[in-house]
Amino acid sequence: MHVLAVDTSTSFVVAGVVELPADETPVLLSETTELNPRGHMEVLTPNILDALSTAGLSPDDLDAVVVGTGPGPFTGLRVGMATGAAFGDALGVPVHGVPSHAATAAAHDIDDTADHPVLVLSDARRREWYVTAVPGESTVAPPAEIIAAQPEAQVLASRETATAADDVPGWEILDADARPTPIGLVKAALSLRGGVTGLTGQGEPLRALYLRRPDAVEPKAKPVSGALDFSNVTQDRATVGPLSPGAAARCAEIEAELFAGDSPWPVNGFTSEIAAPNTAYLGLVTGAGTDNEELVGYAGLAKNGPSDGPEFEIHTIGVDVAHQGRGWSRLLMDPMMELADADDGPVFLEVRTDNEPAIGLYRSYGFEVVGTRRNYYRPSGADAYTMVRPARSARQAAAEENKPQLPEQTADRPVVVMGVESSCDETGVGLVELHADGTVTQVSNRVASSMEQHARFGGVVPEIASRAHLEAMGPTMRAALGDLSGKTGRERPDAVAATVGPGLAGALLVGAAAAKAYAAAWGVPFYGVNHLGGHVAVGTLGSADDLGHAIALLVSGGHTQILEVNGVGRPMKELGSTLDDAAGEAYDKVARLLGLGYPGGPVIDRLAAQGDPTAVKFPRGLSRAHDPAYDFSFSGLKTAVARFVETTERQGGTVPVEDVCASFQEAVVDVLTAKSVAACTDTGATTLLLGGGVSANRRLRALAEERCAAAGVTLIVPALPLCTDNGVMMATLAARLIAAGATASPLTVATDPSMDVEVPLLADAAVEG
The missing domain is CATH 3.40.630.30 (Gcn5-related N-acetyltransferase (GNAT))
Structure with a gap:
């Protein structure tokens, strides 16, 4: 039995292959352990492949995966868990999570039968330590509290805690550079799962041992204006x-x-x-x-x-x-x-x-x-x-029995591209087919949103989003692959793409790490692509057209930009963007002001349809002749709404909330459409593409259609499910890049939360502009 063992709970990136013979004594076949506290995502998957190569094995030779689940710094920890889970999922082998401190103890042959507790220490940052007493529970606390609770102990200390631990008079340091090892991880798994037989069975869903709650505070509820x-x-x-x-x-x-x-x-x-x-x-x-x-x-x-x-x-x-x-x-x-x-x-x-x-x-x-x-x-x-x-088992058996046979590989067989999206609060996995004539068609669009988890905080909490991605990635991926099998008879794609930027740093890492692992396990190329480029690319779905010279208006909770496009997959040029709040962010803030909850876009759009858009004349930001032609500003509009409500209440009046919503929305979409259509006219572009979550707004679509028709501009708006973040848009962008001959990304590629629109793909050679 060959087991892949992975851990990223410490400053070390640990990967190794362990063999379990008949006597169940783990034998180390290969190990790559690298001290790289900020490079887990860049080096883990390449190191896994190196370890397999050294052991003379391929991914298909693996029978199980064991992953350290912490405690450890959140971001690095999730890279290992996402990678390990993806490898197991891609290969169809069980994945088992083990506490990283248990693996550290097992590496030193310390188990829960010891007469006296042995402490395992690792750095928790914020001047705190993670500590596990073997046998005992894990916790996080300041060093002084840990020392006071255990004045005498034998200690396995990580390198970050070793110096301070060595100064404690009653502590005996057994290892000043303690960490999980491949052998320790497998020994811990054998102990927890009851031997080799337990490792061959399906593992439980991975659960990170965080020990800390996310740093998020619910905003205090504000009374809704009586006006x-x-x-x-x-x-x-x-x-x-x-x-x-x-x-x-x-x-x-x-x-x-x-x-x-x-x-x-x-x-x-x-x-x-x-x-x-x-x-x-x-x-x-x-x-x-x-x-x-x-x-x-x-x-x-x-x-x-x-x-x-x-x-x-x-x-x-x-x-x-x-x-x-x-x-x-x-x-x-x-x-x-x-x-x-x-x-x-x-x-x-x-x-x-x-x-x-x-x-x-x-x-x-x-x-x-x-x-x-x-x-x-x-x-x-x-x-x-x-x-x-x-029953579920009967449905699964019927689906397996009726599954189409794999088609023969032919020259014109469509290339199947998978896209993974995790830049914010949606976990998206999409699959498309790239046909011989250049047409890209959708196979699957699966999205899991963590929006409800953020609602009580009034906005997206990055740490909560990252945790949600880790939990949702596997089920979302399996659902998409089920669609692929059911529709095409194929079990895996020909290429895997993932958003590597821009976006929330921790969220990007989970999706990109998982996507790299899937690509490596399947032996297919990986493409690290631009999130904003994906929003543009998805507008070409269903056709062979790469859009050519066009203007793209991207509007969401994190972006409001006018981009000049010269073909999907080529560098884009930013003509203008918001100088303060993104349009979607303005919707959320105004909704909070009006007591409408989060997210604000859908509810304001719905209420605006019941109201009078001319009831209140709210300002149009940056719309004077001397203002930047393609830039936006929505903070003044948000303030104007607040002052209007306050003034109305102070004067003892009332105003229908639907009229406020309609008037606010009209001010937003008026500026968005006017500037984007003007950009088409000024640059000679004959196509305007809407993208981003706010492009689902009904009034924005209607006014854009009206103004484009008047200007002789063709309007392209994605289908509603493809407006918000999704994996199909990333797969579509990668498919266009593949069709244009772009080089795949190396598995060492990093994520870039501030990735520029001029960079469609992180690779040695992209498509020339």
Whole structure:
């Protein structure tokens, strides 16, 4: 058995290959350990390949991966975990996480049977140490507290802590440069997993041992101005949670409305159902935690039969008529399907044969009609279909059986390119096909967003985003690869691309490290590409056109720029950008001011559609004749909104909040479209492309279309799912680069949070401009 062992919890980048013979005594085949406290991402994957080469092995010879999970400095730690997880995922072998301090102790043959605790110390920065007592728990604390708690001890100290530890009179330093080793990592895994047999089984999801919470503080809630009139606003947010028997009356009220003419359940029926030991009832609520909280939907799932082979039945599901048509039924269906899949059971239900919307909903979850029950509904006599969704294992077996055979390799076989995106709060994995005629088409677009985790902080918290990327990368990747297999019969791409900048430093590292590992494990080229270039490239999806001479308006929470483009994948020129807040950031700040929550863009867009954009004349930043032609400024607009609300309240007046939203939005999109269309006219470009999350804004799209038509400019706007950050845009950019003959990036390439728009690709030779 060959095991890849990886750790980046310390200043050392550790990679090695260990063999486990029949007697289960680990044998080191090769090791590359490099002191590089700030270069984990650049050197880890190349070092893994070097270790495999030295051992005379290839990635396909690996049987398992063991990864140190900390404690350790967050950013470096995640590089090792993302890389190790990706290698295992790409090769289809189990990945096992072990505490890095346990690996350090195991490297010195110290285990939890020792008579006296041995301390493992490593640097936690901020003048604190990570400490683990073997046997015992791990914690983080100032050195003085650790010394006071353990005045006498044997110590395995990292090089950063060794000098101070050596000054403690009662401490005996066993190793002044202690760290995890490949052998130590595998020994710790054997101990935790119960031997070699345990290592061959599927590992648990990796969980980093952080020991510290993210440095994020929830902003204090500010009272919403009394001058804002919300009476005409339709609340449009819903949450799902467990139902209590006290909700039975409201459920019966909705039921009576939905099943008028049949036999709706009475209050006591709901009460007994909700309280039953074998049911799970969920409620759909709007205005949660406010005076306007209201139950608008419900669903009940029953679990029947033996515990080792249960069957499930949806007893009821309903959303009141006033809230239908918004996709909220899925908020109830998703958790019920997760419950059934967790126990690998089939799910049954009955539905009226004439209820086509419901039948379509159930089919989308894999339900199929297996029978008809005549006169099922009383007293109407309506018929019902019996539908069933097979158990998860049965669905997987059927998918495997029906999987298309791999096509023969031919000269015109499309090149499949994978793109990984992690520059901010979305974990995106996309797959595209590059065809012989240069056309790029989408195969898969999978995105996991951590937006909800940031909402209570009023904006993206970089540390939370990085942690979320680490957790979401594997599931998102597997979903995308499942799409690839189902649609093309192929199991892996021909190339892997990832965003390497610009973006949040820690977030970029997770995606790029994982992408490099996938590329290395599969033996395919890696392309480190520009996030902004991806937003431009995705506008060419579905065609062979590389855009040529065009203007791109990129608008998001982090960027507001006008770029001159001379073909996708070539260096772009920035004509102008925001001098302060990005447009999306301005939306978020104004939404917070108005008490609308985070993110602000979608809710302001929705409310603006109900309001009067001429109600308040807000200023248009940098729109005077002597102002920079293509630059933007939104901080003054944000201040103007705040002053308007304050003045209205001080004067005892009110203003509909939808009018404030509409007037603010009009001021933003007016400037965005006017300047970008002017850039087209001034440069002679005949195409304007919108990109970035704010390009999903309905008013921005409409006004851009109107002004482009008047100026004789062609407008290109990506499909809504491709406006926000996603992997498809990175795959599309890489596909264009491949078609143009660009050189792949070396696996030693670094991320660049400030990557310039003139750099489409980090490689020895890109596409000439």
